[in-house]
Amino acid sequence: MNEEQIFSQIRAALPALVGQEKRMRHILGVEEEAKALSELFCAAGLLQKGEAKKLHLAALVHDITKTKTTAEQLQLCCKYGIATDARLQNSPKLLHAYTGGPYAAQRFGAEWIDDDVQRAVRYHTTGRAGMDLLEKLLFLADYIEARRTWPACVTLRAEFWCPGIERFDKEALSKHLDRVLIHALDQTLFELLSEKQLIDPDTVSARNALLLSQKQLQEKTDTKTVEKENA
Ligand code: DGI
Ligand code: FE
Ligand code: FE
Numbered sequence: 001m002n003e004e005q006i007f008s009q010i011r012a013a014l015p016a017l018v019g020q021e022k023r024m025r026h027i028l029g030v031e032e033e034a035k036a037l038s039e040l041f042c043a044a045g046l047l048q049k050g051e052a053k054k055l056h057l058a059a060l061v062h063d064i065t066k067t068k069t070t071a072e073q074l075q076l077c078c079k080y081g082i083a084t085d086a087r088l089q090n091s092p093k094l095l096h097a098y099t100g101g102p103y104a105a106q107r108f109g110a111e112w113i114d115d116d117v118q119r120a121v122r123y124h125t126t127g128r129a130g131m132d133l134l135e136k137l138l139f140l141a142d143y144i145e146a147r148r149t150w151p152a153c154v155t156l157r158a159e160f161w162c163p164g165i166e167r168f169d170k171e172a173l174s175k176h177l178d179r180v181l182i183h184a185l186d187q188t189l190f191e192l193l194s195e196k197q198l199i200d201p202d203t204v205s206a207r208n209a210l211l212l213s214q215k216q217l218q219e220k221t222d223t224k225t226v227e228k229e230n231a
Helices: 003-018 021-043 049-061 070-079 092-108 115-122 133-144 151-160 170-194 201-230
Strands: none
Touching (some): 003 049, 021 049, 049 092, 049 115, 049 133, 070 092, 092 115, 133 170, 170 201
């Protein structure tokens, strides 16, 4: 099977597997957003073609198990050997991020839904410390896709797609992405706190790691500036 065929096969199978028009529209929105992000990051030289294909696959399958009930999710966890503790069982919105990758790999083949694609799906809801670019871009595409109308998503979309972004160099674009991801995680944490929901440690670690890397980069820039001024 070639690349075009696998994409058509997944697109044809998804509506029956997902079973909800609204969720399908969101998935296609994430696919479109992922394409736009791929173009931008490939043009800046930060993303290779092979990674763009993985991002496209991950976008299509990221919510493949989202419409399943908690009981079905827990059954899938058993089937795929995913350990669930009380915290996870009480955070049902997180389960689809665990089951989506293995389910998609079983349905469409692990040669397409490989470890990188599965990892992007696994962390698309919480993020994690040390996310790679594929994971970051799926997380962002899911957050800002055009059909999301929640005010925080609308604001984040405008913040990311700022005027002149296509002229950012590698360093500026990487920094900009991390800054927007920190805001996205801040919003999620605000929401979880205000709803008295359990917070996954990965959500906190993702934000901490991004903040730390941002601070370290800033310190490096400040040191360089001081060195230049003293030279
Ligand atoms: O599946 P989607 O709706 O497209 O988006 P998603 O996979 O990002 O899921 C969003 C939901 O996940 C949102 O209601 C907040 C929730 N969420 C994100 N991080 C955490 C979380 N829920 C809990 N309990 N804990 C988290 O750390
Ligand atoms: Fe999701
Ligand atoms: Fe989603």
